[in-house]
Amino acid sequence: MPDFPEHITKLQPYVPGLAITSLASELGISPDDIVKVASNENPLGPSELALRALAEASSEIALYPDNDSLELTAAIAAVHNVPPEWVVVGSGSEAVLSMAAVSLLTHGRQTVYSQYSFQAFAGAAQRVGATAVVVPSPDFVVNLEELLDKINEQTALLYIANPGNPTGTFIGNAEIEGFLKRVPKNVVALLDEAYYEYLSPGERPRSVELVHEYPNLLVTRTFSKAYGLAGLRVGYGIAQPEVADMLRRVRAPFSVTRMAQIAATAALKDDDSLARTVASNASGLRFLYEAFDKLGLEYVPSYANFVLVKVGDGPQMSQRLNRRGVIVRPLKSYGLNEWIRISVGSAAENEQVVAALGKELGSH
Ligand SMILES: Cc1ncc(COP(=O)(O)O)c(C=O)c1O
Structure with a gap:
């Protein structure tokens, strides 16, 4: 047995957000039909x-x-x-x-x-x-x-x-x-x-x-x-x-x-792209807050491009959303079992996420 020091054998591997391709093949659908709002990426993509x-x-x-x-x-x-x-x-x-x-x-x-x-x-x-x-x-x-x-x-x-x-x-x-x-x-x-x-x-x-x-x-x-x-x-x-x-x-x-x-x-030279991203994120956040309010979900107002929202059983809700083609971030590894983290997507993605969440909560 190779002799790794204890601080290495005790390391937990980094758990990234579920990959689009993995879920697409699991559900037997096209990767284009998956919405991934799990890794705080920019939904508008990079600057031209x-x-x-x-x-x-x-x-x-x-x-x-x-x-x-x-x-x-x-x-x-x-x-x-x-x-x-x-x-x-x-x-x-x-x-x-x-x-x-x-x-x-x-x-x-x-x-x-x-x-x-x-x-x-x-x-x-x-x-x-x-x-x-x-x-x-x-x-x-x-x-x-x-x-x-x-x-x-x-x-x-x-x-x-x-x-x-x-x-x-x-x-x-x-x-x-x-x-x-x-x-x-x-x-x-x-x-x-x-x-x-x-x-x-x-x-x-x-x-x-x-x-x-x-x-x-x-x-x-x-x-x-x-x-x-x-x-x-x-x-x-x-x-x-x-x-x-x-x-x-x-x-x-x-x-x-x-x-x-x-x-x-x-x-770094593309101020317009940055400004579009920031504006899109702000309106996405407003949309999500309104939707969470309507669904009666508690959330933590965010200064970033994602929101922490309380859904009861986070890992279970995350799996249920996966089945609807939506990838969010469960936060069990952070000790936040009742919460999930949802990244702000494009306007269309935000709507899909809210619709899926609404269906799971039985409100839509
Ligand atoms: C707080 C914080 N710091 C740093 C990073 C690392 O980002 P990167 O290594 O892609 O620059 C992240 C990524 O999610 C983050 O949330």
Whole structure:
């Protein structure tokens, strides 16, 4: 028997949303007839500029990517008005979350994050054998006060998703600033802002500006959500050079593909596509809230592109919806048995989801 260390044998595999192709073959229907609202993807797809850039560059895939993603890094740095040395690109922001764990955590060190946080935080800590301290969150909002309380000499990294997934809840700028002031300088605070673009301009925390003030702050963003490039795997972190350099050291070589770099660089220029996505998401959320109200379902108002909704038996409802060709996210692995998470789809998809939910609840 190969001798894997205990922290590896105890790892639970990541459970992604059910794949469209799996359900289509199970139900014997076309994948086109399945609505997948389980992975917080962009129902409008990627920007036309990204698609065009990809088509033009497709013959270049015989070449390795630029290991430093120089062009993309420069484009991100320009958008955020920071030096390129502050930007670390990764194969999805998940890779950046993981780089933070690999560079900061090890046996005997600890990370602190909130209950009902993005699963990847737990995975990243476990893979390096670190301890994870989970702060209760009965109201689904990250309890920053308790997070601070849990910091001790072993703590090296704090993970906060803002807005959170699967909760969809959000912490405003004043609270974030008040919190950062109190985080010890030797502890890195990672603000995972995968859903930042969905916030209205007035709500958005000035997180990147705060990186100038806090050398222990790492902000992560992604091209997987509002930019519609989830399948290419590209995201980034912004931090001062002391942190950014260490992350780069633990990044796997050539891990951000050539196509990902090209598409993300083009997508950053497409403000119209981003604006369409954000507007469509806002109207989709309003539609879903209204439908849930009519169906008498409790839900958590969301700042992102999905909603947490209480359906009684989440795994069972999810299976019943599957039989109607609708894939939602059951949340048993998060300890949220009574809830499911529904991503905001296109207008047509949202209608199909609500119709299926209505039929299952016997109200339509
Ligand atoms: C809170 C949060 N952070 C990060 C990610 C990772 O996204 P990606 O690795 O695609 O950038 C997700 C994806 O669902 C998420 O919900």
